[in-house]
Amino acid sequence: MANQFERWHPLTQFIYFLTVIVIMTVKLNPLITLVTFFGLALLGFLIARGDFLKMSARFFLPASLIAIVINPLFSHEGATILAYFPDGNPFTLESVLYGIASGLMICGMCFLFYSFNTVMTSDRIMYLTGRLFRTLSLIISMTLRFIPEFKRQLDKVKKAHRCLGLKQSRLKDGIDIMNSMIMWSFEKSIDRSDSMRARGYGIRRRTSFHIFTFTVRDIYYIALMLIVSGWYLTMLFTENIYVTFYPLFYYGGNLILSIISYVLYSVLVLLPSIDIILEEIKWKSLQ
Amino acid sequence: MFENYYLISCIIIILSFIPFMVMLERRKPHAREIMLVAVLVTITVLSRAVFFMIPFFKPILAFVIISGIGLGARTGLLVGTLSAFISNFMFGQGPWTVWQMLALGLCGFLAGLIFSGRYDEGKLHTVLVCIFGFIAAVVIYGGIMDTYTALLYMGNMTKQSFFAIYLSGLPVNLILGICTVLCLALFTKSMARKLRRVKYKYNM
């Protein structure tokens, strides 16, 4: 059940995740964090529905709660003192605000990696690494091929070992099984490298084959994402967008340019979600 | 300008990997060499699954160190970084991926740097390896991962907050240290024997 986002070219997908994570973490900005939080929550929900909600409730939200609690406990900066800790350190409004913002950011990051792990399957990541680092991508491919085989053999070895019925500790069982697996992996690898050489590995500089197609749409998307992130970073560096938490929480800079930046960023974050939703509407209207 | 050092440090880590990767591509490694790396990464990544019946037993770091010892610093680095990367394929990538790659890669690299010469001469002392393993687990791996936690969770860092995070991470790091020492004591010699046999069979 692939959705429209999963049909993007791997490079486009990667640039999406990259631009979002850079803008989100380059500077803690409550508005950006909010947009990211809701935008990625929508994306996660569109991609995986129930599973995403379950994961959020179980792991992502608690993780961000920790951040919200931790910050005021350790950070005592800020001018607006709300109360004092028993050890005499101040409990400030600014540190609470900062904690909430960074908690939201961590949660947004969890959402981002959730989508990333669902969408960027191993062959997509390998395609990306393979463009630049061919040997590396081949090693990853080989490892991913061995892992299921190793697991299958491990299951067999465990059974065979249990059947021997030796009376020894679990640790000793583990050692025997591990030794058996190491021996087996090494021995099989000898044949395997013969098979690679038999098919001409190492004679010439390898190319890296892939089955992805780069479409015009991908060019538009990438251009859009790069322009938006470039715009935002420029605004940030020229201090047209300006946020500080300490000593006082302060929002400043050029109001109009800031608003334009936030709107543009919202479009960037929502881009895959919009694509998925438009596609669903189209299908429904076609039927 | 930035209070959040997380992004910058990630970028620095990623940039620091690049020379090694370029070196790997330039070298055009032999089929047997990359096969051995792939096999070692598989063993490392799945070592936890072998000992699944023993709680808290994490042999990953130990096998990265052994790989470094047996095949040198470069391979140790490669096995370390790839093991972190690929085990996250199975459990999900996250903001920690890059840091784990750095931590494991560095441990493998140092193990190779310190011990691979002795290994080649056949003068490997398991006790020394174990001591190194403990330090690697508690100081290098634990230290890097705790720094990651601190950077991600706290924008403005104070000595206090850093100290608090390291202290709270200490029990976990100590468990990892003990596991690593135990694994190294159990597997260094036998793995060395097996690697020697493979190298002989490979004509390496």
Add this chain to the structure above:
Amino acid sequence: MEIITVDNFSFRYPDSKNDSLNNINIGIDEGDFVLICGKSGCGKTTLVKNLKPVMIPNGTSSGRILYRGKDINTLSPEGAAINIGYVMQDTDTQIVTDKVWHELAFGLENMGLGNKLIKRRVAEISNYFGITEWFDKKTSELSGGQRQILTLASIMVMKPEVLILDEPTSQLCEVAASELVSILKRINEELSTTIIMIEHRLENVFSVADKVLYMEAGKVTAYGATKDVAAIMAKSDYIDAMPASARIYKGTGLHGGNIPLNIRDGRRYVKKYFVSGLEKKNFDEKDFCTDTSFLGKILKDKKEKKEDCIISLSEVSFRYEKTGADIISNLSMNVRKGLITTVVGGNGSGKTTLLSVMAGLLKPYRGKIRTEGKIAMLPQNPETLFSRDRVYDELSMVFSKENDKNLIHRLVCDMAEKFDIEHCLDMHPYDMSGGEKQRTALAKLLLTSPELLLLDEPTKGFDYYHKKKLGSILRNLVYEGMTILIVSHDTEFTAKYSDVCMMYFNGGIVCRGTPFDVFKGNSFYTTAADRIAGDYFGNALTVEDVIEECLKITT
């Protein structure tokens, strides 16, 4: 024109005193389908490895091997990689990457071809081999047959002129094996690829090969057209490893000039020379279970005493997942003490699961299992039992360290002697041959002193000579009081060595009896000898039986 010429070629491994290949002289024409056979250790694999430059083993050689008139060692690396394809025995180890499409492209990537060209070649080859349906799959999700086809396709995609295969069917079931052979035939006929193949399962391949090379102890005994060489092989002691029809032909005195090599020709042969006047017997229901021997009668007895059985299953059901289908359903069976019992059944029918349930590795969700004594199980792959670097340690690890060292040493050595692996005690387990590995695993299991031995497909991938050795070892064990249960789909082995036979189908036991009872009524699932002459001779099941009956007629 000869594509490969082997000219006075000899080869010797570094630590060996004798030549592994001795003065080989053969010429292979373009488009030939050459079958290489001979006993294990006769130098087959060494010969074909020398035909593929990167596979040439360490050792010293003399003489020359020419590829299209040029010394094979002077070929460019690209030329050798592309033109000579090599398929090894074990399919699992030859697949390098994780996706089917990547595996197909692997060789072309190595040649540095561009994406467009690779895409085209990969598309072409997928169509030819019918891979398109599982093109996007992971290689770990494929069946054994699909893997073998993928291995073949990932070599054929490089468009080799010569394809070398080393026992490609040894790990496959019957159906997948004959499918593979027919694909090879198609490659040979449609693409005129020269095929050189080592094989010991001869039933399928004799009919497709143009030429046969028969080797004995590193020398070429015969090389030429299939029928001619087969006739020479029939006269040598390799006859035992040949198809049932050829063995009947030899045993009955080689009538006529043509050696029958498949069941159809074997039937014609028997009919023509021995039973021309006899009526074909039609079996009806009454004729089932006609074994009147002592054992046959006992097995028909419905009531079995508990103390006669070592393990009894009553209405056992098992499935892997709650929502999945039952692998074993309401199965009841008794295994009698002191006998060899064989459970026969098709591939993938869940026989291995049944063994695991009996060994207590899997828990059934319904039914009762009553066992007496310790059970040991020999897995299909004996390597799963190995965890030490030396065979001696492998065997002695069974004992705890408190035991007396000398006692352990004696027990291990006795066991090694019994299984003919004394010469391996100092070796690394993986340096042994397949048969030695299996015997070592068996010895290790027996050191734990079990009372019931379970064997999972013990004959898979082995040639006649090893099967014979295994069979006599098993009979000896039973003689000493062991009970053995085998699951297998090797009908010949079952007919020859087991006392009791059960047919397993669809999660249950369909019938039980002596092998004679169970096979005699079948026409598909029975021994080759029975298919050749079974319906003429009421009590012939093995090749020896048929020969005996034939000779009775002539005298």
